[in-house]
Amino acid sequence: MTDIGQDRILVVDDGAENREILVDLLGSEGYTVDTAVDGAEAVEKALASPPDLILMDVSMPRLTGFEACRRLKADERTHLVPIVLVTGLVAREDRIQGIAAGCDDFLTKPVDSEQLIARTRNLLRTKSLVDELEQAENVLVSLANALDAKDNYTRGHSERVARYAEALGAEMGLGRIECRNLRRAGLLHDIGKIGTNLEYLHKPGPLTTTEYEEVKKHPVVGFEICRPLRTMAPLLALIRGHHERLDGRGYPDALRADAVPVPLRCLTIADVYDAITSDRSYRKALPRDRAFKIMSEEASTGMWDARLVDLFFDKVQHLD
């Protein structure tokens, strides 16, 4: 939100007097302020309707500020909401605990009103920029979905690839952020098909060399579409590389073995599995056991990571 009148701040404190001080200060600056009396209520309110900023006490009954912060930062709906811990605690260990919980800033009690307003403005400005970038990514995801839906053969493909890739990443022990990036990249991996002639994508038979060369451009087109958005930086290699293979015979960069990192291996396996088990213009969907056989054979020739293919069929394919 760029309009100050629309910025919503959640003030969390178990002391009524402390809440009042912050509500008065922020209210007089034109912000819309809501309150919660402890960490549990804060989590509940913030998840139901994410505010633009949270100012939160640390020592509270039911749920401490640290724990509330940790939960909100772990949830997709609120992970980008800045959280300031307002605390009387100045010990180094407490600060470290706050940072570990993912908080964005600290204010020390009693709150200095000028400092409070300056920090609030800064964090809200950053938040509004992040919102804009997120909206841009959402527009691209909507476009990718629309692109899938237009084509009977790919309806729901990106959603499924996103789900499989994220789950396989988690099984491989990748971190939360890497798994999240796998999901985002899964949603967007084929966005470059927006520039591909639909006739080629729907062609019932094999493509000519010229047609195939045209279709093969889509990972680079997708990469170029997403490149201007800085928040997409961690997704670029995944989008560009989703047709690479370990044997160096993929495209566009003919990457080989170690040049194909584990997250990209997860995405390619998810994509190939969904392609095999869905109807295509040139063939009917194949059953899962056939897909496993095909992909295991391909893995044994060095096309895919055999360990990941096994893990996928062991744990992930049951998702749908």
Ligand SMILES: [Fe+2]
């Ligand atoms: Fe693709």
